[in-house]
Amino acid sequence: MRFLALSILLCTLTACEGTFGWVYDEYDNDDDNDNENNIVIKESTVTGQFYLDASDWKMWYYLDLPATIEQIRKDASHNIKEDIVALPIPFEPTGDVETERGDDKRDGQYTYYFDVFNEGIANNHFSSFLPTSAQPEPEHWTIAIHRNNVRTNRLATYETMLTDIDEVTEDMCKSITAWQEDEWSENEVWDDQSTMLSCYVPCQGIKVNRVLSSWLTMDIPPMPPAFSMNNHVMLLRMTDGTYAALQLMDYMNSTGKKCCLTIKYRYPI
Amino acid sequence: MLSNHKIQIPDLKKTGIISLLLCFTQCVIAQNDSITDKLLDLGEVVVTGTRTPKMLKDVPVLTRVISSKEIQKTDATNIQDLLQTEMPGVEFSYAMNQQVNMNLSGFAGQSVLILVDGERLAGETMDNVDFTRLSMANVERIEIVRGAASALYGSNAAGGVINIITRKASEPWTLHLDGRWGHHSEQRYNGIWGVHRGITRNSLAFSHTSSDNYNVKNRGTEPKTSTFAQVYGENTLNLRDQISFVFDKNLNVTGKLGFFRRTMDRVPDSQERYRDYQGGVRAQWQITDRDYLEASYNFDQYDKSDYLRTRSLDVRKYSNVQNSVRMLYNHNMREADVLTCGADFMYDYLMNSNLNGKAHRQQSFDAFAQYDWHIDRHWELLGAMRYDYFSDGSMSRLTPKVSARWSPHRRLTIRYSYGGGFRAPTLKEKYYNFDMAGIWIVEGSAGLQPEVSHNFTLGAEYRYKGYSLNVSGNYNRVNGRITTGLPYHKDDTQQWYLAYINLGDMNVFSMEASAMANFGHGFSARACYMLTHEEHTSQTANQYMPARKHSLTLRGDWDHQFNRHFGLNVSLSGRALSSVSNEEYYDLSTPERGTHKVVYPAYSLWKLKVTGRINNWMQLTFTTDNIFNYQPEYYYYNAPLTQGINLMGGVSFDIDKIF
Secondary structure: OHHHHHHHHHHHHHOOOOOOHHHOEOOOOOHHHHHHOOOEEEOOEEEEEEEEEOOOOOEEEEEOHHHHHHHHHHOOOOOHHHHOEEEEOOOOEOOOOEOOOOOOOOOEEEEEEEEOOOOEEEEEEEEEEEEEOOOOOOOOOOEEEEOOEEEEOOOEEEEOOOOOHHHOOHHHHHHOOOOEOOEEEEEEEEOOHHHHHHOEEEEEEEEEOHHHHOOEEEEOOOOOOEEEEOOOOEEEEOOOOOEEEEEEEEEEOOOOOEEEEEEEEEEOO | OOOOOOOOOOOOOOOOHHHHHHHHHHHHHOHHHHHHHHHHOOOOEEOOOOOOOEEOOOOOOOOEEEEHHHHHHHOOOEHHHHHHHHOOOEEEEEOOOOOEEEEEOOEEHHHEEEEEOOEOOOOOEOOEOOHHHOEOOOEEEEEEEEOOOHHHHOOOOOOEEEEEEEOOOOOOEEEEEEEEEEOOOEEEEEEEEEEEEOOEEEEEEEEEEEOOOEEOOOOOOOOHHHOOOEEOOOEEEEEEEEEEEEEEOOEEEEEEEEEEEEEEEEEOOEEEEEEEEEEEEEEEEEOOOOEEEEEEEEEEEEEEEEEEOOOOEEEEEEEEEEEEEEEEEEEEOOOOOEEEEEEEEEEEEEEEOOEOOOEEEEEEEEEEEEEEEOOOOOEEEEEEEEEEEEOOOOEEEEEEEEEEEEEEEOOEEEEEEEEEEEEOOOHHHHHEEEEEOOOEEEEOOOOOOOEEEEEEEEEEEEEEOOEEEEEEEEEEEEEOOEEEOOOEEOOOOOOEEEEEEEOOOEEEEEEEEEEEEEEEOOEEEEEEEEEEEEEEOOOOOOOOOOOOOEEEEEEEEEEEEEEOOEEEEEEEEEEEEOOEEEEEEOOOOOHHHOEEEEEEOOEEEEEEEEEEEEOOOEEEEEEEEOOOOOOOOOOOOOOOOOOOOEEEEEEEEEHHHOO
């Protein structure tokens, strides 16, 4: 009885704007600070991780990994965010809308019908095409990220079954024969969410890397979309024959926003 | 599910004592009436219509009571289950995210005030309270007053009041346990423990439900923007303790504590969590034979959070906290006249990550007075007036109500009511700022004015032995409805905005006819039909469904006790709803394409329940829900979320009756 009376009294005294705040976790507003975390420089190899808010539907984020690693070697406190270049997806039409699908792989916006409400987005078909200029790119870059899509600058990639980036060895990389390069896509780089509920979603026609992109997949239904993460270590074979490893550690920030990526890297292997 | 429990007038609620005595006297004189009352539950005491305890048959305000016996027959889990089974003109529809919206005779959930033991509930989703909070475990009865009751209850009581009265412990000790299992791993467990020792009465209720997500198949291609591919299951936990101390026969103090938790897994990486914390204390003091005073304090906090699995973070994104202090005073005048006065204060706090400024606060104050004039045994007249003040925007409102009861014959009662209603704009409607997936921004309007309504009700009730017939008509005129308007562009950008506005007027006419019969030999039946007709002066397109024009609920029961070890109850219930059309966008993403009428077809759902009572302490229940295997062609806003026949089995124990 006394316990009840005390509980009621406590409620009344503390309750004006709510209580039980301790039940919840506070937002961590310092997601960006992850950039500085976990940097290990061992001989010539640098291992670390960075945070990237890649949630913008209309933007590609480019990173030149070897150049960044060089900067980190010079200054371990270097912030990778400074190296990331954001370039918008071009939407300005350069021609008329076409409803017949041509065979050529042209730059532009491909609107596809996606069965958002029933069979799911795997069930889709071409609807129209609007030509635009090509995607702008920086002079030097290694990978580009847009939400759950990843491209490489003419690199080859391979998905390992490893989940610890430190277990990757150069010999392992050299023994791999099934490297995969970027492939043309017209229905994967969704760049406008506002038409999603109409089932017609514009997508950028561009080459994507399906190995790296498989680290984060999106499924509809349900609505809102369900994301699933693959934390296998992904390997990159650079144009100069060196190897890098990337691993997606998380795809949400501390407020639950999706496509905010925490990526672990190791270079060179 | 629950043991039968006779409704008793609370010892200290003697405010209408003279009128009750008069009723009892009449009952003694007319034994037939007594039998009628017993068979038809007309001897129930209700409080919602007048805020004083009165016999159901004598109350001047038309009130529908769903007793614990009826709740038990429906096997309902929560208020949503119960109302749609028992009442015509009540329907629950679903927004795109399957948030639930109630429609009560043309009024959406935000215009219907839902109370638990007379107290408001914090929190909303789509302007509706969380119906899963309102478990039917340990409910004594539910009182429903259709039509405006803002003169007694203030804002939100424009379309009606639903008051859930919880059960108080009356036996030295009781322990009830039950479980039910159904399709999609649906499980429900209830436990109710009651103790009555000396001056102390304690009632502890526990309820847990869970069900899985399941996929549904839509046939055809239209309307594609409203359909669901998956129905989301829920997991709920409801705990409530209520303790009363009867210090002497004139003073009663009741304290309560409650906790509620609901989780939902729409996507694998995060879990939606809803929690409610409740506490309060109420003192009831019978000062003299004629004077009664009640004072209460109530705290209710409703939170929403997302649990991010990858980060193990439980992040709160919404909190609504209501602190209320209420005073109610009744004075019995000459004969059975009762003067009722009261005043309330509420501090309302709203934190929402989709709110301009994130958090807003409002104080509201009201004072009201009501005079219940018992002219003679045929006539009773009731008048009330209430003043409400809201600090945000310094809004105030004066609301009147007049009700009359005429009983020209002991079997016939005529009731008439005029009631003003209003709904003050909520903090959400004033300060919302929600980007809906880039499609449009739903935004509040600080300059919103209260929605005002006028309600006229005329009803007749005829009863004879075990039969009763009720017919009532209801007309509502609502001015300045608060809802989202048409989408518009604010500036040169292509961004669509959807603002809360005072849209226009709405006229709602409804007519209800219900018949109840107790045929004897264990047979009883009830049939209720409702006609609802809505007219709007301004059109909009949103997810609040209009009422279906025709709705019907039917129930037939047979109950027989074969011997002292075994009894059987068979109950068949159903509801039938006519089709309805709603103005909706061709697709939400491109509102410039305009709207079209989407037709939601007529349907009916039937449930057969067979309950075996074994040795007075055990019950086995087998239920076949949707016995005609109805499956909607589409699962959308206003379609029932059923996949066809659902078989359920349940068992319950009244442990105290074993000994």
